[in-house]
Amino acid sequence: MESLTSIKGQVAVVTGGTAGMGEATALRFGAEGAKVVVIGRTKEKGDAVVKKISEAGGEAMFIMAECADESEVKHATRTIIDNLGRVDILVNTAGGFIDAPPLEEVSNADMRHNFDWNVTAKFLITRELVPVMKSNNYGRIVNISSVAGRTARNGSSIEYSTNEAAILGMTRRLAVELAPFGITINAIAPGLVLTPRVRRHPPEILAEREKSIPVGRMGKPEELAHAIWYLCTPGAAFTTGAVLDVNGGNWTG
Numbered sequence: 001m002e003s004l005t006s007i008k009g010q011v012a013v014v015t016g017g018t019a020g021m022g023e024a025t026a027l028r029f030g031a032e033g034a035k036v037v038v039i040g041r042t043k044e045k046g047d048a049v050v051k052k053i054s055e056a057g058g059e060a061m062f063i064m065a066e067c068a069d070e071s072e073v074k075h076a077t078r079t080i081i082d083n084l085g086r087v088d089i090l091v092n093t094a095g096g097f098i099d100a101p102p103l104e105e106v107s108n109a110d111m112r113h114n115f116d117w118n119v120t121a122k123f124l125i126t127r128e129l130v131p132v133m134k135s136n137n138y139g140r141i142v143n144i145s146s147v148a149g150r151t152a153r154n155g156s157s158i159e160y161s162t163n164e165a166a167i168l169g170m171t172r173r174l175a176v177e178l179a180p181f182g183i184t185i186n187a188i189a190p191g192l193v194l195t196p197r198v199r200r201h202p203p204e205i206l207a208e209r210e211k212s213i214p215v216g217r218m219g220k221p222e223e224l225a226h227a228i229w230y231l232c233t234p235g236a237a238f239t240t241g242a243v244l245d246v247n248g249g250n251w252t253g
Helices: 020-031 043-055 070-084 108-136 158-181 203-210 221-231
Strands: 011-015 035-040 059-064 089-092 139-144 183-190 243-246
Touching: 011 020, 011 070, 011 108, 020 035, 020 043, 020 059, 020 089, 020 221, 035 043, 035 070, 043 059, 059 070, 070 108, 089 108, 108 139, 108 158, 108 183, 139 158, 139 221, 158 183, 183 221, 221 243
Parallel strands: 011 035, 011 089, 035 059, 089 139, 139 183, 183 243
Antiparallel strands: none
């Protein structure tokens, strides 16, 4: 009987895989026996993640690419196929946010930049890798969104909240389109997670934010990686178009 939890030997692509949730996911996949492709913008960080996976007995490679750039994404996907021949899993963690200015201070350029950073980056690599998954009649895709795409109560900027909601809409639509091909696509909506970017905020600000989380603390990147892993297993075949809220009770729908 086929294992419902094993991803051993599968090719797993993780964008934004050089830090935070992306790094934790890449390390988890490596520990589970997947062949991991880490995509990021910084070679030094990417090589460091690959080294960690290799030293733990896993298999990994790094590709430097800006996921919002179409030509770089096309080059990255060609490199993956040329070297590994297939893709079974795609996790889109590449993205980011800025502090929330009032509406009057948000420029058109801000909106376009943040849309490219958070939505276009996920769209481009998904578009390029889906044909490979279709050819194998199998695939698992996970998009990282945010609790900011679920509720406006967390103080996020207008551009970030809009983009994160767009990711959820894209995920739902593609779930319907890709289901006949054995491909699932789901989204994770994290709350406040203790990533390197979050750690840069003043401790007093983080302490205040923690008070609003029912479980009383921020999430750990490894906890997000575990949720992502589940959605990428063979046993998650009947779950598609879903949004998994991993936020310590900060948003319960």
